Amino acid sequence: SQQGEEDPQALSIQEGENATMNCSYKTSINNLQWYRQNSGRGLVHLILIRSNEREKHSGRLRVTLDTSKKSSSLLITASRAADTASYFCAPENDYKLSFGAGTTVTVRA
């Protein structure tokens, strides 16, 4: 399995600060995706980065991918209380996305 592994497991920051979380995986991928999950709800897609891309931006999100190190990072800038959620990376190979246990982010007002 090439399940993504997120680090840290949990993160607590002040509103307005940046939040960074990392993801490592084990085998080759087609792309890597990041998702958010609010407590008790389904996952919502945030961003997809292809294996030939190194960096991608979407609003306050910045994702990097280093295929040589088999790692990715997600940066959320200028965090808000509404960013409180769990964040999951999902390496994709063919039809399968493999999710890790996620990083739980708490944004304090």
Added chain:
Amino acid sequence: DVKVTQSSRYLVKRTGEKVFLECVQDMDHENMFWYRQDPGLGLRLIYFSYDVKMKEKGDIPEGYSVSREKKERFSLILESASTNQTSMYLCASSFNRQGRAGELFFGEGSRLTVL
């Protein structure tokens, strides 16, 4: 907006019962997936389907089966529920983009408790 609807948000069943979890999507997606989510273990893929009447085993298919008779509907079946199948079950769907899963759209989840 894409909508993935799971039939039940909460279910309580007894050991040995047959359990059906239904999932319907309204975006004509080719791919559909069933995951289970457990604390500390993340989401684990049970089964997926990339076309009507097609199914593929995921990482943890034991104790489960699936049915996809129509494109919009993907059912997860627990033939004989056991307590270790107590979990949150998440259904997802996506377009089939050149043999890849693409962006997944998730339902709200079905929390199953087996007593």
